Structures are given as structure tokens and as C-alpha cells.
Amino acid sequence: MRAIQRFGKQLQRLRTNRSLTQEQLAVTAGLSRTFLTRLELGQHDPSLSTLVRLAKALRISVTELLGESVSASQWWQVGEDRFATREEAEDYARTMSEMFIVRFQNKPGGPARRLFPVRETNETK
Numbered sequence: 243m244r245a246i247q248r249f250g251k252q253l254q255r256l257r258t259n260r261s262l263t264q265e266q267l268a269v270t271a272g273l274s275r276t277f278l279t280r281l282e283l284g285q286h287d288p289s290l291s292t293l294v295r296l297a298k299a300l301r302i303s304v305t306e307l308l309g310e311s312v313s314a315s316q317w318w319q320v321g322e323d324r325f326a327t328r329e330e331a332e333d334y335a336r337t338m339s340e341m342f343i344v345r346f347q348n349k350p351g352g353p354a355r356r357l358f359p360v361r362e363t364n365e366t367k
Contacts, residue, residue, distance in 0.1 A: 247284035252309040254282040256300050260333055271299035301329050315348040328358070335360045 257267050264282070268275040272295055280286040288296070297307045306326055317324050318331035320343050325331040331343040341360055346353045 244284065246287055248309065249288070250282045250284035252307070253278075253296065256302065256307065256330075257282075259330065260300065261337075267296075267299055271295040302327055306330075317346050319344045319346060332360045336363070 257264070262270075264278050265275045267273075268278045271278075271292075273292065277286070281288055281292075293304050293307060297304045300307065317326065318328055319325070320331050320335045320338065320340055323334060325334065328343065328345070335341075335343050342357050343360060345356045345358060347356075348354075
């Protein structure tokens with residue numbers, strides 16, 4: 243699979259994990275829905291400004307949008323499922339009606355674990 247196709251799959255996964263339609267993400271990011279479709283299908287290379295817009299709309303870093311872990315020394319977990327960011331873990335936890343997520347950090351003596359409450363979303367405030 244080419245890099246642009248992997249990016250498209252990653253973008254689609256991030257969008258659907260947040261229960262967003264292509265139209266919703268496109269509007270939030272200031273893009274057209276057809277352009278977003280072409281990105282998800284791996285038919286178009288995104289510019290840096292497009293990557294930044296998408297990352298902001300999804301509330302993640304460009305690094306995470308590209309599918310790279312920001313830090314292998316820290317991860318978030320809901321049950322047995324691991325996530326690179328707190329936002330991804332919280333989004334998943336909400337779908338599972340979980341109230342807490344766990345942050346793990348690698349320490350010299352082994353992983354340190356800390357429990358965090360799932361924050362409210364803008365829609366529920």
C-alpha cells in the first residue's frame with residue numbers, strides 16, 4: 243500500500259472514530275466534501291496547510307494525523323484498547339460509556355499508571 247493510501251485510511255479511521263461524516267469534517271476543516279473523499283481514497287496528496295486544517299478539525303497533531311505516535315513512552319488505554327492521544331481514548335471511552343481512561347508512562351521501574359476522568363465534549367456542555 244502506498245503512503246498516500248495509508249494516509250487516506252488513517253484519515254477515514256480518525257473521522258469515523260469520532261462519528262463524523264465527510265461533510266461534517268470537510269465543513270469544520272474548511273474543505274469540500276469531494277476533496278476530502280479523494281484524500282480518503284488516496285487519490286490526492288494533501289498540502290501542509292490541508293494537513294494542519296484536518297488536524298485542527300480532528301483535535302490532534304499533524305504527527306498523529308499521519309499515523310505516527312508522538313511518544314512511545316506514553317499511551318492511553320480504555321480496557322485493552324490502546325490510543326496515542328487522550329482525545330482518541332476519550333472518544334472511544336464515550337462510545338463504550340466508560341467514565342475513566344488510563345494513561346501509561348514508561349518509567350525506569352516499569353510503566354506508571356494514572357487514571358483520568360473522561361472530559362465532557364462541547365456537545366454535552
